[in-house]
Amino acid sequence: MFGNFGGVEFLVIILIAVFLWGPDKLPEALRNLRRFIAKARQMASNAASDLSREIGTDIKPEDLNPKTFVRKHILSEEDQEMLTNPLKSTMRDLQEGTKPLKDDLDAATRGLDETRRSVNGSRLGRNAPKAADATAESETGSERTASRYDDAT
Numbered sequence: 001m002f003g004n005f006g007g008v009e010f011l012v013i014i015l016i017a018v019f020l021w022g023p024d025k026l027p028e029a030l031r032n033l034r035r036f037i038a039k040a041r042q043m044a045s046n047a048a049s050d051l052s053r054e055i056g057t058d059i060k061p062e063d064l065n066p067k068t069f070v071r072k073h074i075l076s077e078e079d080q081e082m083l084t085n086p087l088k089s090t091m092r093d094l095q096e097g098t099k100p101l102k103d104d105l106d107a108a109t110r111g112l113d114e115t116r117r118s119v120n121g122s123r124l125g126r127n128a129p130k131a132a133d134a135t136a137e138s139e140t141g142s143e144r145t146a147s148r149y150d151d152a153t
Contacts, residue, residue, distance in 0.1 A: 005013075021029045052058055 017026060017029070
C-alpha cells in the first residue's frame with residue numbers, strides 16, 4: 001500500500017503532519033484525507049464502470065494499462081500466438097546456436113580451474129589446509145564466472 005516507504009519515512013511524514021496541523025487538528029485532517037481517498041476510489045470505480053459500459057466489455061482498473069488492455073480486449077489468442085511465435089523461434093535458434101560456445105567456455109573454465117588448482121597446490125607444498133582454501137576460493141570464482149555467463153545467456 002505504501003510502496004517503498006519504510007518505518008523512518010513514515011515517522012518523518014507523521015512528524016511533519018503534527019508540526020503542520022498540530023496534535024489537536026491532526027485527527028480531523030486525517031479524516032478529511034480518508035474521505036478524499038474514498039471519493040477518489042469511488043470516482044475511479046465509476047469511471048471504469050462507465051468505460052466498461054461504453055466499450056461493452058468488463059474492464060477492471062488494472063486492465064487500463066495499454067499493454068494489458070490490447071492483449072486482453074483487442075487481440076485474440078490466435079493473434080497473440082501469431083505475434084509471439086517468431087520471437088519464440090528466434091530465441092530457440094539463438095539458444096541452439098550458442099550452446100556449442102557455452103560448452104566450449106565451460107570446458108575452458110574447467111581447464112583453467114584445474115590449472116589453477118595444480119599451480120596453487122605446487123606453490124603451497126605441504127600446506128594442505130591453505131591449498132584447500134585456495135581451491136575453494138578458485139571454485140567460488142569460477143562458479144561466479146559461470147553464473148554470470150549463464151545469466152547472460
